Amino acid sequence: MYIAKEIYCSLTGLTRIVHAKMMNNITMESRKKPGNIIHLDMDAFYASVEVLDNPSLKGKPVIVGGRVQRGVVSAASYTARFFGVHSAQPIAVAKRLCPDGVFLPVRMDRYREISRQIFEIFHRFTPLVEPLSIDEAFLDVTDSTRLFGDPEKIALNIKNLIRAETGLTASAGVAPSKFVAKIASDLGKPDGLTVVSPEQVRQFLEPLPINLLWGVGNKTREYLALLSVRTIGDLSRLPAEILRRKFGKHGVHLHLLSNGVDRRNVVPVIKAKSIGHEETFMEDILDIETAEKELLSLAMKVAQRLRKKGLKARTISLKVKYNDFTRITRSVTLMKAIDDGGEIFRNSSALLKKSDTGIKAIRLLGISVCLFESQNRAKQLSLFDQDAVSTKKRELNRALDFLSDKYGPEKVLPGTLVKPPGQNRRL
Amino acid sequence: MKIIIEKKFLLEALSRIQGIVEKTSIKPITANALIKAEKSSVSVSATNLQIGMTSFCENINVIEEGIISINARKIFEIVKELPEKYITITERDNYRIKIESGEDLKFNILGLPPEDFPNYIKEEEKEFIKWEKEKIVNFIKLTSFSMSKDETNPNICGVFIENIENSLIRIVTTDGYRISIVDDILGEKIKKEKGIIIPYKAVFELNKIMIEKEDEKTVYLAISKNSLLVKIGDVEVFIRLIEKQFPEYKMIIPGDGKKTAKTKIEKNSLKATLRRMSIISSVNNSPVIFSFRGNNLELFTEDSELGSVKEKLNLKKNNDKNFDFCINCHYLLDILNAVDKDVVIEFNTEEENKPIVVRPYDDEKIKYIIMPMIV
Numbered sequence: 001m002y003i004a005k006e007i008y009c010s011l012t013g014l015t016r017i018v019h020a021k022m023m024n025n026i027t028m029e030s031r032k033k034p035g036n037i038i039h040l041d042m043d044a045f046y047a048s049v050e051v052l053d054n055p056s057l058k059g060k061p062v063i064v065g066g067r068v069q070r071g072v073v074s075a076a077s078y079t080a081r082f083f084g085v086h087s088a089q090p091i092a093v094a095k096r097l098c099p100d101g102v103f104l105p106v107r108m109d110r111y112r113e114i115s116r117q118i119f120e121i122f123h124r125f126t127p128l129v130e131p132l133s134i135d136e137a138f139l140d141v142t143d144s145t146r147l148f149g150d151p152e153k154i155a156l157n158i159k160n161l162i163r164a165e166t167g168l169t170a171s172a173g174v175a176p177s178k179f180v181a182k183i184a185s186d187l188g189k190p191d192g193l194t195v196v197s198p199e200q201v202r203q204f205l206e207p208l209p210i211n212l213l214w215g216v217g218n219k220t221r222e223y224l225a226l227l228s229v230r231t232i233g234d235l236s237r238l239p240a241e242i243l244r245r246k247f248g249k250h251g252v253h254l255h256l257l258s259n260g261v262d263r264r265n266v267v268p269v270i271k272a273k274s275i276g277h278e279e280t281f282m283e284d285i286l287d288i289e290t291a292e293k294e295l296l297s298l299a300m301k302v303a304q305r306l307r308k309k310g311l312k313a314r315t316i317s318l319k320v321k322y323n324d325f326t327r328i329t330r331s332v333t334l335m336k337a338i339d340d341g342g343e344i345f346r347n348s349s350a351l352l353k354k355s356d357t358g359i360k361a362i363r364l365l366g367i368s369v370c371l372f373e374s375q376n377r378a379k380q381l382s383l384f385d386q387d388a389v390s391t392k393k394r395e396l397n398r399a400l401d402f403l404s405d406k407y408g409p410e411k412v413l414p415g416t417l418v419k420p421p422g423q424n425r426r427l
Numbered sequence: 428m429k430i431i432i433e434k435k436f437l438l439e440a441l442s443r444i445q446g447i448v449e450k451t452s453i454k455p456i457t458a459n460a461l462i463k464a465e466k467s468s469v470s471v472s473a474t475n476l477q478i479g480m481t482s483f484c485e486n487i488n489v490i491e492e493g494i495i496s497i498n499a500r501k502i503f504e505i506v507k508e509l510p511e512k513y514i515t516i517t518e519r520d521n522y523r524i525k526i527e528s529g530e531d532l533k534f535n536i537l538g539l540p541p542e543d544f545p546n547y548i549k550e551e552e553k554e555f556i557k558w559e560k561e562k563i564v565n566f567i568k569l570t571s572f573s574m575s576k577d578e579t580n581p582n583i584c585g586v587f588i589e590n591i592e593n594s595l596i597r598i599v600t601t602d603g604y605r606i607s608i609v610d611d612i613l614g615e616k617i618k619k620e621k622g623i624i625i626p627y628k629a630v631f632e633l634n635k636i637m638i639e640k641e642d643e644k645t646v647y648l649a650i651s652k653n654s655l656l657v658k659i660g661d662v663e664v665f666i667r668l669i670e671k672q673f674p675e676y677k678m679i680i681p682g683d684g685k686k687t688a689k690t691k692i693e694k695n696s697l698k699a700t701l702r703r704m705s706i707i708s709s710v711n712n713s714p715v716i717f718s719f720r721g722n723n724l725e726l727f728t729e730d731s732e733l734g735s736v737k738e739k740l741n742l743k744k745n746n747d748k749n750f751d752f753c754i755n756c757h758y759l760l761d762i763l764n765a766v767d768k769d770v771v772i773e774f775n776t777e778e779e780n781k782p783i784v785v786r787p788y789d790d791e792k793i794k795y796i797i798m799p800m801i802v
Contacts, residue, residue, distance in 0.1 A: 314712075334577065335604060346579040378714045380755060381780060381798040382603050384674050 036142040037266065038155045039173040039181035042135035043190035046075035048168050049111055050104050061101040063094055074106050078190055109409060114166055121161045125154050130266045138178055140266035152195045159193060176201065177262035183212055201260035206233035213257050215250060232258045276368025277301045284323045284361035291357050291365060296345045297417050298367045303341035306369065307401055312337030313369035316344055318351040321364035330354050336380055337373040340393050428493025428518040430464045432484065434509055440482035441503040444473035446632050447480055448499040460499035461544045464489045473499050474545055478629050479665035493518050494541040505534055555647040556615035560637055563646055566598045567634050569609050569793060572761040574627045575602035582671035586630055589622030599676055605758045606676055606796045619650055624669035636662050679796060681784060686777040688746060691788055692770055698763040700738050701756045704728050707736045714753035714800035719746045750776045752783060753800045759785065762795050
């Protein structure tokens with residue numbers, strides 16, 4: 001969306017500052033009758049978290065990604081963006097554009113932790129929260145206004161709470177529909193609050209390039225350019241019939257969107273369908289032994305998350321991506337639901353033996369589990385006295401979970417995962 | 428090597444090995460078939476290092492003796508599609524193999540050095556015992572469903588075979604939650620005190636061959652320290668045994684006592700009822716509750732997201748005592764699919780969570796034990 005914004009600026013011939021002012025205008029005018037969907041998006045999320053954890057980086061061009069993501073930028077601070085660095089850009093290009101940049105590895109666990117805090121704040125205002133990614137969500141606050149005030153006030157409240165509780169900034173877009181809210185929050189970044197009222201929607205969309213519409217890719221854009229349709233306004237004036245004939249149902253949808261009509265609801269995620277962890281390695285893994293070590297570490301993490309949610313899973317899936325980018329997944333469904341890291345490891349390493357590990361180099365390993373059973377369900381008894389063992393295991397896991405809650409993750413590890421001092425292969 | 432062989436024979440031998448050749452390329456040689464021509468006989472072999480198989484075709488026109496190694500899947504596909512009755516296979520230089528069918532059709536396929544092919548049959552163990560084939564097939568039918576396929580517990584991933592008293596041979600399979608025990612006189616005793624465990628994949632392959640070889644009455648077995656060689660007609664199967672300790676299953680078998688209630692149930696009506704139960708129970712593996720009430724057996728299961736089902740079965744005999752237990756109904760269905768008689772269910776009426784025994788009516792040689800579920 002960052003790139004889209006640049007196009008918007010160059011298209012309208014506005015500098016960033018003027019453009020921001022214009023956004024302000026819309027905000028001011030729309031106060032009369034605001035919409036009821038809020039799109040919230042953290043500003044340069046990964047990079048901001050890094051600055052938060054290391055304040056000496058403040059104001060410096062921070063670039064997250066690179067080594068782990070195989071030479072691609074995952075996130076760039078606004079200072080770095082000033083140099084032209086942006087997400088999905090090859091790290092080599094970023095280094096050329098911004099040689100003094102601070103290049104940091106991705107610390108997914110930490111981002112997830114903060115993400116949880118942010119989503120917890122969202123849920124204080126409405127149960128209708130639809131996550132789009134780790135740092136981005138739609139909120140439907142239609143029924144929350146009596147309790148918390150108008151949507152703009154709610155958005156402002158959320159922004160303030162995020163700043164107070166995490167120290168980070170978010171941008172919000174308030175609009176009558178999902179897609180307008182998303183465009184609005186993007187255009188107001190960083191630390192923006194853009195409100196588009198129902199009457200304002202057309203005026204707001206009018207000058208925007210059509211590729212900001214969801215579902216308009218290169219092909220569609222090329223075709224529409226032939227009809228000299230370049231802005232969403234142009235598109236809204238095109239008879240629906242033309243679009244329907246060319247693109248069918250999708251065309252009708254585009255016509256509606258360009259006229260500001262988006263009937264899609266905010267769909268909250270109620271429960272997780274699967275829990276998983278994966279790791280892309282700095283160096284390809286060539287031997288089974290190393291792969292198994294990584295698998296054990298992944299299994300321990302997955303198991304801990306299962307236990308935290310009070311779930312047990314019956315299906316264990318292994319994902320292997322080789323260095324030629326081919327990918328396989330293998331899974332097994334057990335008779336008994338499990339939540340123990342060792343058991344998850346044993347099952348996934350049996351699956352690993354069905355892969356080409358040891359023959360082809362591996363760049364990514366992942367374990368995910370699904371088919372959950374909550375712990376109070378009926379339990380199948382074993383013939384051979386394994387129940388005593390599982391009681392012991394359960395107690396051990398409880399102790400481990402307690403330690404990791406108290407002292408942080410990966411402080412107590414299985415012996416094979418303890419690295420000699422000074423050696424840190426994984427990022 | 429140069430042979431002229433009838434398509435039918437070669438196709439049979441090649442289709443037999445498809446079950447054991449590796450699909451993934453862990454070791455290319457394990458995806459290959461070895462074709463050997465000697466005197467007037469041609470043998471086709473394959474191995475995945477756990478199971479090896481050789482089929483012999485006799486009275487073949489061997490023009491030149493020799494050995495070739497070729498991708499097993501591909502040669503099977505090729506032979507299947509050849510139009511003529513006879514096929515000519517010729518070895519050329521650099522492991523290239525020419526396959527001809529008539530004058531107009533030639534495949535040129537790259538093979539691998541046959542020297543790399545693992546020689547899995549050890550010559551030293553050739554002392555065979557004889558077993559009745561039909562009885563083995565029946566054994567497998569009665570027990571194979573409860574073998575574990577969970578390779579994290581390798582000691583139960585197969586059938587356990589041991590000698591018991593009165594020249595009986597016993598076969599036991601378990602997945603940790605249920606156990607199947609069948610005793611019968613098969614033939615000679617096995618020459619291994621502690622018994623043997625045959626991996627489940629090998630059991631399925633043997634079963635296929637035994638069913639395919641309709642005319643064979645006898646199966647020959649040679650057991651060595653860690654392997655088993657089985658001969659069925661012109662097919663030899665080499666199996667690496669599971670060298671693990673099978674669990675102490677004898678302690679689990681409940682003895683007869685005052686506390687045990689026995690109820691005979693008609694097979695077909697119970698099977699039909701359980702199939703109805705499983706529509707609901709299979710969604711989330713819910714337990715089926717068996718409630719014995721006088722001369723009725725009430726069955727009930729529910730799924731929190733789907734709904735429930737309840738059915739009453741009339742028993743011929745009146746039970747003095749009401750009793751309930753819960754089981755995974757698939758365990759009982761598997762038994763009903765394997766046995767061809769009405770069944771007797773035995774359970775402990777005094778204590779809960781004890782194993783449930785299921786036997787065919789009037790047959791002491793077959794016994795199934797199922798562990799209940801706790802709700």
